[in-house]
Structures are given as structure tokens and as C-alpha cells.
Amino acid sequence: MSDLLTRAYAPAEFRRQGHALIDQLADYLERVDDYPANPYATPEESLEEFRALLARGAGAEEIFERVIARSVHLHHPAYLGHQVVPPAPLSALSDVAASLLNTGMAIFEMGRPGTAMERLVIERFAELLELDSGAGGFLTSGGSLANLTALLAARARHESRDGGGRYCLLVNEHAHYCIERAVRVMGWGADGIVHVPTDDHLRMRTELIDGLLQDARDRGLTPIALVGSACTTATGTYDPITALADAAEKHQLWLHIDGAHGAAVRLDPARRHLVEGLERVDSLTLDFHKMLMAPAITTGLFFRRGTDAYRTFQQRAEYLLTATEEPEDWANIARRSFECTKRMLSLRIFTLLSVYGSQLFVDYVSRVGELGQELARGVNRRPELELFMPPDINIVCFRFHRPDLDLASRNGLNGLIRTRMTESGQTYIVQTTLDGEVYLRCTLTNAFTTTAELDAMLEQVVALGNEWLALRANLGA
Numbered sequence: 001m002s003d004l005l006t007r008a009y010a011p012a013e014f015r016r017q018g019h020a021l022i023d024q025l026a027d028y029l030e031r032v033d034d035y036p037a038n039p040y041a042t043p044e045e046s047l048e049e050f051r052a053l054l055a056r057g058a059g060a061e062e063i064f065e066r067v068i069a070r071s072v073h074l075h076h077p078a079y080l081g082h083q084v085v086p087p088a089p090l091s092a093l094s095d096v097a098a099s100l101l102n103t104g105m106a107i108f109e110m111g112r113p114g115t116a117m118e119r120l121v122i123e124r125f126a127e128l129l130e131l132d133s134g135a136g137g138f139l140t141s142g143g144s145l146a147n148l149t150a151l152l153a154a155r156a157r158h159e160s161r162d163g164g165g166r167y168c169l170l171v172n173e174h175a176h177y178c179i180e181r182a183v184r185v186m187g188w189g190a191d192g193i194v195h196v197p198t199d200d201h202l203r204m205r206t207e208l209i210d211g212l213l214q215d216a217r218d219r220g221l222t223p224i225a226l227v228g229s230a231c232t233t234a235t236g237t238y239d240p241i242t243a244l245a246d247a248a249e250k251h252q253l254w255l256h257i258d259g260a261h262g263a264a265v266r267l268d269p270a271r272r273h274l275v276e277g278l279e280r281v282d283s284l285t286l287d288f289h290k291m292l293m294a295p296a297i298t299t300g301l302f303f304r305r306g307t308d309a310y311r312t313f314q315q316r317a318e319y320l321l322t323a324t325e326e327p328e329d330w331a332n333i334a335r336r337s338f339e340c341t342k343r344m345l346s347l348r349i350f351t352l353l354s355v356y357g358s359q360l361f362v363d364y365v366s367r368v369g370e371l372g373q374e375l376a377r378g379v380n381r382r383p384e385l386e387l388f389m390p391p392d393i394n395i396v397c398f399r400f401h402r403p404d405l406d407l408a409s410r411n412g413l414n415g416l417i418r419t420r421m422t423e424s425g426q427t428y429i430v431q432t433t434l435d436g437e438v439y440l441r442c443t444l445t446n447a448f449t450t451t452a453e454l455d456a457m458l459e460q461v462v463a464l465g466n467e468w469l470a471l472r473a474n475l476g477a
Contacts, residue, residue: 036425080442081428098344105342108331114344136306143260144178150283154254165222231262236395242277264291371444400465411438
């Protein structure tokens, strides 16, 4: 046995490195406000910095210190950027255990604890989401994969009924791009996706569904599914699930809801009305890493009829999966999931459920929803700023606005504001384009963000906008 191998696996070395890392991370959490929310660096600067570490064989503590310092700090209260939560520390510790044990989750004998915990997590969240009593499902690596798997199940159900056809689905025109990607993966081509127009708040106009279905059939297509958003990625807008369920039942279509970001709002007593009818959907995607405090990527895929989870993958693998007459072999997840070697995702959620209880998730979803409303109120208090729409939850789109500016100037100004804020590093927001207009976009994922951080961000936006206007006026003079 080589000395290097012995050292790399030595419990004593792991204990020392592990204690040091936990101390570093705990120190980071204690003084996260001292870091910039978004440490700015160019790709070339980052590459050279870490190239130098590798060249001189930096130690673990220095590497971890540098990674902590240079990363975007989701635990910073001024992080208002993308739809990724600051993980609860216990959930992150669960990842350490899962990574070291490294037991795959394809078959029960390789992943006994993880398999049992996964079933319990799915059962508990099916209850919390108030899904049908027969609901079932599993965890998988990300919303894109979960959405694809759900649509494959929809196709499998329709193939069992009619034997095939030129399939298509109907979806909100502002749905996440992974839906269109899934359609192309399934080989349906450009005709496989029918976009349903939206109203001024980007909600699907369900009154158009009957006509769009007839048009699709007239073109020789077979519609098999409706796909709704709960919520849309860009604006946090919810499609009307009850109306979609009515349409799906009327036309015998599979109803899938991409609830990756917003299905968790079902836990919030003040906003649960946004997902009224959720118990009627055939399948549902929910990202625990967007609204439920888990590290990325952790996604739940739920089916109203638990047996539908077994429709998609019926492959043979004698070295792995033995023949069974059981219609629901829940313990061998490879019979249902696209993945074979899958991480023990369930530990991230199971620990939080067991140690803190389900109220922790209720408190979190309620808190970030309140922060979305607080930011919207802050925007409305400033005449220089304009909301795209009153936010449904914790995604808020707004812009610096002057009615005398033309479209190109408005868009250029808001893009410039976002660039300047990114380079400053003190706060982190992003931008999006809605109907050709550039908006600044915030996602409130840090439960410890306060009004002070929100006001400071908005004041920076206003200051940068006014600075540009003053410069423009001087140049014009």
C-alpha cells in the first residue's frame, strides 16, 4: 500500500481536516456580513488564482478558505439573486455524510437507509402539499430531469391507450426552457410544443386551450398533456391550476405542474390559494433547493397515482435488477428513476424533518413570501422605480423608469445598473427581459434578509439611475 493512499484515507487526517473545515464554515456563517454578497472577478482572474493554488500544491485549509471567500454568499442578507436557497447547515452536514458513504441509490441493497428515508420524505411532503392520498414519487437530481421524467410517464400512459401518434403538449409561453428541451429529447420536434398565450401578468390564458387543442388536432397532432407553471421562473407568476385541471379532465389530458420553485407555497397559509387545485394534477415537480433549504440539487417528483411513477422505465438489467412480479417495487428506485448511481438526496431533507419538524419549512416559505411583499412596497415608495407586477411570492421584477426615455435607453440604463451593482459586489441581483423590456429581478431566498438590506439595494439602484441621467443631461448640454 502506498504512503499516499494510506494518508488520503487516514481517519486521523480526515478528523483534522474535517474539524478545520467545520470551524471555517461556522466562522463564515458567524461573520458572513463581513464578506461582499457577490465577490466580483473575471473568468481569467478566477482561473489564474486557482491555477496558482494547484501549481504550488496548496493545503486543504487554504483551498477551502479561498473557495469560501470567492464564492457568491447565499447566506449574506444582501444576496437577492438566483433561485437557490442558502442551505440550512444541518442539511449541508448531511451531504458530508452522504458523500463519504457514497452508497448508490439504484437498488435497495446498496442504499438501504437512503431508500427508506426517501420514501418517508416523499410521503411526508405529499401530506404537507395535501396531495391525493394515493400519491407517490421519488427524489431526483433537478427540476429539468423531473419534468422530463413526468412527461415520459405521460407519454407512456397515452401509448398504452392509443399505441402512438404525433404527440404534442400545451404549455405557458413563458414556461421554463426545460419543457421545450424535454419535448425535443422525446423526439417530438418543433411541432411537439404548443405555447399558450398569457395575460399581462404572464398567466396562461386557459380560455384559449379548447381552440389550441382543436388547431393541433387539425394539424394531425395528438395532444397528450397540459403543463402549467407554479411558478414561472422569470416573474414568479402562477398559472390557474384549477382551470387547467378542468381542461385536462375535459380533454383527457395529463396535467403536469412544474412547481420547481413555487409549489412549496402550499405550506404558506397566506399564499396557499396560489396553488389551489394542486391535488388534482397528475404529476408535480418540486425543488427542495429553491424553496426548502436543501443544497442543490434536490428535487421531488410526485404522481397523483403512485403507480404512474413506474410507467417510464421498464428496462432490464440482470446484474442489477432481478425479475419481479411486484407492480410497485418501491425499494429499487432504478425501476422508476432515470438515474442509476444517485446520491443519498433524502438525507438532506430527512434530517431537517426529524430534528426541526415540518414547521421549519412552513416558517421558511412564509418568511420569504413576506420579504417579496416588503420589497414590492419599497419599490412602490420610490417614484423612480416601477414594478412589473405585484409579486405572488418571493420573485420581484422592477426597473428604473423614466417615461421620457425610449425603449433602447430604458433597457440600456437598467442593464447598466445591474452591471454596476454586480461589479460593486455589495449586493447581488439579476435581470430579465419581459416583452422586450429589461427588468431588474430579485429572488428573496435568505430568511434573514431585512428591510435595511432591501432599502440599501433600492437606494443604490436609484442612485445609479440618477447618476446616469445626470451624465446624459450634461453631455446633452
